[in-house]
Each structure stands twice: as C-alpha cells, then as structure tokens.
Amino acid sequence: MPSPNQHLGKTGEEIAEQFLQAQGYRSLAKNWHSRYGELDLIMEKDSEIVFVEVKLRSNLSFGHPEEMVSYTKMSKIKKTAEQYLDREAGREKFWRFDIIAITLKGHDLDIDHFENVIQE
Numbered sequence: 001m002p003s004p005n006q007h008l009g010k011t012g013e014e015i016a017e018q019f020l021q022a023q024g025y026r027s028l029a030k031n032w033h034s035r036y037g038e039l040d041l042i043m044e045k046d047s048e049i050v051f052v053e054v055k056l057r058s059n060l061s062f063g064h065p066e067e068m069v070s071y072t073k074m075s076k077i078k079k080t081a082e083q084y085l086d087r088e089a090g091r092e093k094f095w096r097f098d099i100i101a102i103t104l105k106g107h108d109l110d111i112d113h114f115e116n117v118i119q120e
Contacts, residue, residue, distance in 0.1 A: 020041070024045055025043040030042075036079035036080045037076035039051050047094065049094070056103075057103050057104070066099050066114055074118050098113060098117060099114040100113055
C-alpha cells in the first residue's frame, strides 16, 4: 500500500501531466527508471523531449516545491535522462529538463512551470 507521500507524489504527477497535455505536450513515459534514478514524466512538444521533475507540496512551511530539487537530484535526473536517450530516443533529438511545482491551497492549485532548468 502506498504511503501518504507516495500517494501525494502520484497525484502531483497526474496533475502535471494533465497540465502539460492541455499546453500541447504529448506523454511518452511516466516513472521511467534506470540505475541512476527515476524520471517522473517524459513528454514531447514540437519534436523536443522534455524530462519533467514534479514537486507537489501541501503547504510552504518547508519552502517552495521547486526549491526541493537539489543539485544532487538534478545530477541523477540528468544521468537517468541520458540513459533514456540512449535506450529509447536517440541522442539526435532535442531535449530539455523542466520542473512542475504544485502547491495546494485549500481546494485550489498553484502550478508553476520552470522550463530548461538544467544547463550544460
């Protein structure tokens, strides 16, 4: 049985996927694993692959959701994305890393989309 945090994370991923689909993105994969870690969402828009890290918080007591993506986490995301490109997509594709930060405010959601957050 999933923990409350796992349930919250899954909910955040579903919200983020719907948000991105409404913006014209197409879903390629969810929770894609490699030995380095997991990619929450892999989307595509305009022939560009977008690796999406989703962070959802029920309040801001510990900071904004996007602040929870550390340098170590970004490094793992990058290595995992490289594995995906090698296995599934090919290196010739254009790609980037985004963060979807979701904050619950009662029955409302605050969704922020940060594009291209990891630079070479």
